[in-house]
Amino acid sequence: MPDPFPVPIGLRLNQAARAVGRAFDEALAEAGGSLPVWLILLNLKICRPGTQRELAEAVGIREATLTHHLNAMDAAGLITRTRDAGNRRIQLVQLTEAGETVFLRLRQAAVAFDEQLRAGVAEAEIATLTTLLTRLTANVAEPPSADSPWAGLTGSH
Amino acid sequence: MPDPFPVPIGLRLNQAARAVGRAFDEALAEAGGSLPVWLILLNLKICRPGTQRELAEAVGIREATLTHHLNAMDAAGLITRTRDAGNRRIQLVQLTEAGETVFLRLRQAAVAFDEQLRAGVAEAEIATLTTLLTRLTANVAEPPSADSPWAGLTGSH
C-alpha cells in the first residue's frame, strides 16, 4: 500500500533548508555574525555596489530593511556611510577595519561550514544538486530580474 | 581564471529554499493560510498527536510557539481545545468544520504548488535530490531525534 502522503519535494526542500540554515546561522552566530550581516559584507566586498538600492537588491531585501541592518552595523562599527560628493543623495557604504575583520572571520566560518556540509559528497553530485535547485526555483519563481550572483535572499519571516 | 568566490552550496541551497519558500508562502496565503498553520493542520490530520508537546515536536517548534499559533487558529475557529477527561492536564486539539475546510483548501494549494515546482523534473531526479538533501542535512544536523515524518520545521527567523 503506497504512502497516501508522500512528502512533497517542496516540503522536503523546506525541511532541509531550515535544518541547514539553522546550522549555518549558529555557525555565523558563533563567529559573531548573522546571515544578513554576512550577505551584506559579502556583497560589499564582491559587488562594490554604487548605491544602497543596488546593495539591497543584491542581498535580496528592501531598502528600508537594508537601512535597518546598516544602522546596526554602523552602531557596531563595521561600516561607515558617507555622502557622495558628486551626488549627495548617495550614501557610500564602506567597511571599517573592524568590518574587514568580521568579514574575514565570517568567511572562515562560512567556508568551514561549507566543507562540513559537503563532506562525502562528490563534486559531480554538488553540480547535479545545483542544477536541480535551479530548475525547481525557475519553476516557481516570478520573472527573475536578479542579475547579481548572490541574489536570492528574499524570505518572509 | 577560476572564480575566486564560487557560490557555496549552502548559500545556493539557502537561495533556492528562500525563493521556493516565498512562493509557497504566497500560494498558502492566497488559500488563506500560512506555513505554520498548514503544518499544524497536516500533523493533526496525519499523526493525531496525543498531546500538544507531540504536535509541537512533529511541527518542529516549541510548545509555547505552538500555543501561540493554536490561539490564533482557535480565534479563527479552525480548532477546538478540550481537556482530556482522564488526564485534565492534556488538551485535545481537534479540527472544526471550518478547520477541515481550510485544511482541504491548503492541501489543494500545496499539491498544486508541488506540481508546478516539479514540472519537467523526472521522478528519478526528484529521488536524487531528496537523497542529496538528506545527506547534506545529516552532515550538519545535530543528533536527529525527530521521528515524525514531517519533522524539521525549526527555523530561526
Next chain:
DNA sequence: TATTGTTATACTCTATAACTATA
C-alpha cells in the same frame, strides 16, 4: 517630478522564563 535613503510603525515567527493546573 524622480531618485536616494531614512524614519516610523507593525507584522510574523520564533524563543525563554515564569507561571497555573494537574498528577
Next chain:
DNA sequence: TATAGTTATAGAGTATAACAATA
C-alpha cells in the same frame, strides 16, 4: 516533584507608507 500547557516578554528579520533631502 514532574508533566501539560499558557502567559508574558522579547528579539530577529522583514515589510509598507510617509517623509526629507537632493537632483
